[in-house]
Amino acid sequence: MTTSPAPPLHDALRVVMMPRDTNQYGTIFGGVVLSFIDQAAFIEARRHGHHRWVTASLDRVDFRAPVLVGDVVSFRTQSTRLGTSSITVRIVVESERYLTQEIVLVTEAAVTMVAVDAEGRPIPFRSASTVGISAR
Numbered sequence: 001m002t003t004s005p006a007p008p009l010h011d012a013l014r015v016v017m018m019p020r021d022t023n024q025y026g027t028i029f030g031g032v033v034l035s036f037i038d039q040a041a042f043i044e045a046r047r048h049g050h051h052r053w054v055t056a057s058l059d060r061v062d063f064r065a066p067v068l069v070g071d072v073v074s075f076r077t078q079s080t081r082l083g084t085s086s087i088t089v090r091i092v093v094e095s096e097r098y099l100t101q102e103i104v105l106v107t108e109a110a111v112t113m114v115a116v117d118a119e120g121r122p123i124p125f126r127s128a129s130t131v132g133i134s135a136r
């Protein structure tokens, strides 16, 4: 039996967490991390076509460890399913701790992105169309 190799993980985003991103406990608010996960999924989706891409679902998010102020947080992405107009992206989120430089797996997520036309209708993402994308 042959197994296909796992798709590669791509560096999508790297950000420094600021005090403004904290919750009332002093750790980073989960919604901030979710926002970056969404952006990372979009960046991965663009690898499959210069279309409008919208987030259809956050299929799963596991917050495994807290993110701390000053952490350098990296979002790496992998396309785990290629459909017709949709793809599923796995996002691996790791924190480089500010004080120790230890790398900690903090969050994993799966997000489904859908390619759409200017009217928001799903389109096959393998099409060459870039219709409806403006620089604004």
Ligand SMILES: CC(C)(COP(=O)(O)OP(=O)(O)OC[C@H]1O[C@@H](n2cnc3c(N)ncnc32)[C@H](O)[C@@H]1OP(=O)(O)O)[C@@H](O)C(=O)NCCC(=O)NCCS
Pocket (backbone or CB within 6 Å): 054, 055, 056, 057, 082, 083, 084, 085, 086, 087, 112, 114, 116, 120, 121, 122
């Ligand atoms: C995502 C959206 C374009 C899907 O439109 P739709 O007409 O329901 O889509 P369809 O039923 O024709 O399915 C199109 C594709 O999307 C996938 N899809 C649709 N809804 C989905 C969902 N909730 N989760 C995962 N995949 C979904 C389908 O499986 C299909 O994939 P395929 O073409 O690879 O087989 C539409 O629901 C939408 O515009 N949602 C809002 C998106 C948005 O604004 N996101 C930001 C939120 S702030």
